Amino acid sequence: MKGENILLTMKNICKYFTGVKALINVDFTLRQGEIHALMGENGAGKSTLIKVLTGVEKLDEGEIQLLGEKVQPKSTHEAQGIGISTVYQEVNLCSNLSVAENIFIGREPMKFGKIAWKEMHKRAKMALEKLDVAIDVTQTLDSYSVAIQQMVAIARAVDVDAKVLILDEPTSSLDKKEVEKLFSIMTKLKKEGIGIIFVTHFLDQVYAVCDRITVLRNGEFVGEYQTKELPKVKLVAKMIGKDYEELNAAIKGDEHKENKKDFTQEVFLEAKGLGKKTEIEPYDVTIYKGEVLGLAGLLGSGRTEMARLLFGAVKPDEGEMYIEGTKKNIITPLQAIKSEIAYCPENRKADGIIPDLSVRENIILALQSKRGWMKYIKRSEQEKIADDYINLLSIKTPSAEKMVKELSGGNQQKVILARWLLTQPKLLILDEPTRGIDIGTKTEIQKLVIEFANQGMSVIFISSELDEMLRTCSRMVVLRDRVKIAELTEDELETNVIMNTIAGGN
């Protein structure tokens, strides 16, 4: 650290939550004009470190220095005031306000006690132009894509004279082109001398833009590395604390198993001409027992809609469904649950967890509705079930009574998985089960999926990551523009073939 322009240092940061040590003596150093990746599995302490830095949480021990001066922001507002701005994973702007209002909310330019609209629009436009984004700033924010909204959030963050810009999982809802755009903006800001802290799960992205990497594990500081000097394999090993070879072997082992293709040709579910207007065109699909069927396609291609129809979350307006040969009329989730179908929705926060209820209550919920409200599961039984599944899926929580919102994303996903496994489904539909989850848990979930299939359960697997689909699926349905366009058998499952089918180039 000789002669480098040190912007921010965090030293010996400790943060305790009752019963949990969230951060233990973590060090973090950010220099001017660098992009610094903060890496670690879920629950490693990345979010907590960010929260301490931005004043959301108070640190219990340690010191933060910004440009050599000791600081301790008590709120995000205060943090912003001293030049620490954050852009969160979920865009937290007001979607019903205009772009300009969003950029200047809380600090609108005033003239004679009124908001100077012209001035505001001009400055908003300039702020966005700096980022090479040319949009109409008077339109409401929700008329733009998530990517643009993210850019607006960044424009807002930078416009308040940010010295430190924190990007917390900014790319998880962006497509490839949008990510590239974001990167060019990041590089631009970097040249202006801003220090950027970049939190992400995507390893490729880290190597594309970051200068340095700090790795955390279980709330402890593992080390700070130059990106050039740390190969990917080593980074992963540092993050999960396991040898990469070991991990690779674990997944490969499963691949061999999957290649055995030992699922029977017994049909579990057959849909004929199932469809709903504006959601998805009528489709036929057959799901065999013990197979992992992938639904591939771009976002909005109808993958989720197809699954929701099977689960009765949306009422089909035509078509028939047969389960193990008998015709079933499934128009509500409860009917699907009673027909032994389970569905982990795509949006974990909005459709998955019940945030204020405990882990235990979240786990038993689906089983309880399957049994009916009169047959309340005894408290002692609930506790036993919860403990069993916490152990089975190694959910990291101090107790089953912890509110589920206090868990990390990966563990929340496991809670939802537990909820559905408990109903002993014959068909498990997983919609983006690994999004926003660290590599360790991702691998665990992929392994579980293959295990379930080997035990005879049918699984429908939806994911945006082709690698993951290739690793787990034994057959694939491809969708495009809300139409089922192809079914690919195991022999055809190759990245090129799938890409071509998705793109319609065959």
Add this chain to the structure above:
Amino acid sequence: MKDIKNITKNQIFWPITALLLVLLFNLFFTPGFFKVEVKDGHLFGSIIDIINRGSPLMLLSIGMTLVIATGGTDISVGSVIAISAAVAASLVGGEMIFVEGVQEYVTLVPMPIAILATLVVAVLLGLWNGTLIAKLGIQPIIATMILMVAGRGIAQLITAGQIITIYYKPYFFFGGGYLLGLPFAIFIVGIVLLIIMLLIKKTALGLFIQASGCNASASKYTGIYVDRIKLIVYTLSGLCAGIAGVLISSNIKSADANNAGLFIELDAILAVAMGGNSMTGGKFSIPASIVGALVIQSITTTIYSIGVPPEITLVVKAVVVIMICLLQSEEFRKLFANTSWLQRRNTLENKISN
């Protein structure tokens, strides 16, 4: 130390503290407040009065807690009280009949049937609210506002614009009678509370209500019929208001379409809030709301017994309510705890627990 913290974290801790504070105030400033006398085999005194007069509010707060737990609100309960009072009064009868110079107690229809009919009407009104909200997706405050406004009109139609006086003596027992020396109304509250608590704790209904209020969309995916849950809670709220209507009309021996239960919906919502329940839905505690209702009634009774001039009673009540709400606000308490022993204790505790 940890025990103390757990107690203060318990939802019912602050409502009970508020109640104790109001009572403590009375201990010093209202002579004879805690005096309980035995007259004609009944207990008399301010405390008994609070329990008796607070009964309708306690009933409402039971239903309101469930409604608010689903993230809704029911501002029609005052009107439902007026309607059910009108129905009960017109069925029980408003004529004084003398046979050979002695008053004869007659009803138009037998009293049990009259009460049953009243409760059926209340349930239907609750169902109406529930249907608007759960099936037609109207926002709760608007949906129940319809009945709030129209309800008093309906009540007037039933009473033909008159205040119906009830002369049937056995009917007075509900709101004015005594059992085992205690007001009979409190037994009704107790029974309703017991039944609802059994429903909540011994079936999965409580869990489903919490889940629906906390995240309706996710609840649907777990197979809960959220609209049915809503229908149930608004119906229960209607039923509670109906029973309250019977108590009130029995207590004042008449049905006044304009004034019965006027503004009581606001007290009911306040009782739930004072019980520390979140207005946005989710976790809830009915006993805490009951304590909240008792706090409100204690304030009202206190104001009357220390002789606050009638023109400023509402102001005094508002000030007390604000103070209690501040006491319950964690943010507000933090302001005072910031430099105090509480904070030091907390950090210390964190270290110990690590």
